[in-house]
Amino acid sequence: MRNFTKVYITKKGEFAARGGHPWVFDEEIIRMEGTYKNGDLVDVMTSKDKYLGTGFINDNSKIRIRLISRNTNDKFDEEFFARRLRYAVEYRKIVMPGDDFKCCRLIFGEADSFPGLTVDRFNDILVVQVLSLGIELRKKMLFTLLVKILTDMGETINCIYERNDVKIRILEGMQEAKGVYPLPELKIKTAEALDTVIKENDILYRVDVVNGQKTGFFLDQKYNRLAIRRIAKDRRVLDCFTHTGAFALNAALGGAHSVTAVDISEEAINNTKYNIALNHQEGKVDTLQANVFELLTELVEKKVKDYDFIILDPPAFTKSSSTIKSAIRGYKEINLKAMKLLPRGGFLATCSCSHFMPEGLFVKMLKEAAADAAVNLRQVEARQQAPDHPIHLSVPETNYLKFYIFQVV
Numbered sequence: 001m002r003n004f005t006k007v008y009i010t011k012k013g014e015f016a017a018r019g020g021h022p023w024v025f026d027e028e029i030i031r032m033e034g035t036y037k038n039g040d041l042v043d044v045m046t047s048k049d050k051y052l053g054t055g056f057i058n059d060n061s062k063i064r065i066r067l068i069s070r071n072t073n074d075k076f077d078e079e080f081f082a083r084r085l086r087y088a089v090e091y092r093k094i095v096m097p098g099d100d101f102k103c104c105r106l107i108f109g110e111a112d113s114f115p116g117l118t119v120d121r122f123n124d125i126l127v128v129q130v131l132s133l134g135i136e137l138r139k140k141m142l143f144t145l146l147v148k149i150l151t152d153m154g155e156t157i158n159c160i161y162e163r164n165d166v167k168i169r170i171l172e173g174m175q176e177a178k179g180v181y182p183l184p185e186l187k188i189k190t191a192e193a194l195d196t197v198i199k200e201n202d203i204l205y206r207v208d209v210v211n212g213q214k215t216g217f218f219l220d221q222k223y224n225r226l227a228i229r230r231i232a233k234d235r236r237v238l239d240c241f242t243h244t245g246a247f248a249l250n251a252a253l254g255g256a257h258s259v260t261a262v263d264i265s266e267e268a269i270n271n272t273k274y275n276i277a278l279n280h281q282e283g284k285v286d287t288l289q290a291n292v293f294e295l296l297t298e299l300v301e302k303k304v305k306d307y308d309f310i311i312l313d314p315p316a317f318t319k320s321s322s323t324i325k326s327a328i329r330g331y332k333e334i335n336l337k338a339m340k341l342l343p344r345g346g347f348l349a350t351c352s353c354s355h356f357m358p359e360g361l362f363v364k365m366l367k368e369a370a371a372d373a374a375v376n377l378r379q380v381e382a383r384q385q386a387p388d389h390p391i392h393l394s395v396p397e398t399n400y401l402k403f404y405i406f407q408v409v
Contacts, residue, residue, distance in 0.1 A: 005034030020394025024065035056134025060173030066115035095387040103198040104388040120215040124158040127215040159188035220385040229254035235309040245272030296337035308346040316354035339373035355400035380405040
């Protein structure tokens with residue numbers, strides 16, 4: 001019989017826990033029985049002493065406890081975590097077959113019952129981000145187990161690179177850092193040796209795992225990019241917020257007449273140019289370093305009709321509930337102007353990558369933009385993130401990517 005500290009929570013917290021959500025917030029805690037250190041496992045109880053689950057506790061975090069189990073019989077030994085990791089990896093083998101398994105998200109935090117842990121695979125490199133103390137204290141065990149599981153499957157892993165250079169770690173009582181994680185069995189020991197080219201949808205991309213955004217490449221749009229390719233034939237495409245040129249290249253390989261890839265970042269444009277050359281698409285895809293908001297405004301004012309397919313893949317305009325109103329204004333501005341630029345029969349692909357922007361609100365914004373632009377929209381597809389970023393129905397935070405394709409009619 002384990003002897004974990006017992007943490008008693010409010011009715012509100014109990015309701016959330018029974019509904020499957022893995023977070024217990026600090027204001028939901030009534031009292032505790034026992035002692036603990038931050039990062040320890042504790043048992044969460046109702047006010048009537050009924051067991052709800054077991055999770056990592058951290059006094060530094062507003063999310064005081066992150067549940068990892070609801071089974072009183074679980075033993076939190078190495079085999080427990082190995083089983084969890086194996087389950088997550090085997091799921092990816094199913095939903096990301098073939099080459100897709102070589103560049104995919106292996107662990108997606110709470111959706112895989114590893115709160116605060118992200119693991120992305122780029123060929124023989126695993127890029128990890130740890131945002132919870134409970135995982136941080138156990139990462140050597142977890143990383144060792146994960147490499148063994150993949151190796152036993154016949155996969156080659158030569159490096160684990162940590163991208164813990166995010167401010168949220170400070171709020172959790174941890175330090176920011178990045179670098180190669182020193183597992184002795186892995187060949188790559190220094191960041192200087194890290195340079196990889198992945199293949200996604202038969203397109204090659206250079207991935208900068210050291211300095212690229214997040215873990216180096218946005219894997220969640222993998223199959224949404226294929227959806228673009230299917231309808232790009234003979235289209236004149238404007239790809240806004242291109243980042244790595246991924247949507248632009250999929251449009252080009254789909255037979256687009258011409259593609260213009262736009263980003264305000266010089267680094268993004270340079271990466272896009274590199275990827276264009278890597279795929280021998282220099283004659284099909286052009287790049288333009290520009291502020292998308294200003295560019296769309298200028299094109300509308302000049303009544304330019306050069307494009308019949310516009311792709312909007314902006315960064316998250318909101319990262320908290322307090323900025324939703326300003327985010328809606330930003331989303332509406334770019335979508336409204338894109339709709340004004342498109343001819344009848346033209347296509348618009350648009351998305352939001354923030355879970356703080358609920359789908360209903362995003363669709364409402366699109367309807368209002370269409371009304372203001374005096375156009376009608378015919379929905380071609382409504383999509384979400386790729387299945388290696390699974391949505392846990394009890395954890396709305398895992399449901400974040402909204403992706404739509406419309407035709408102007």
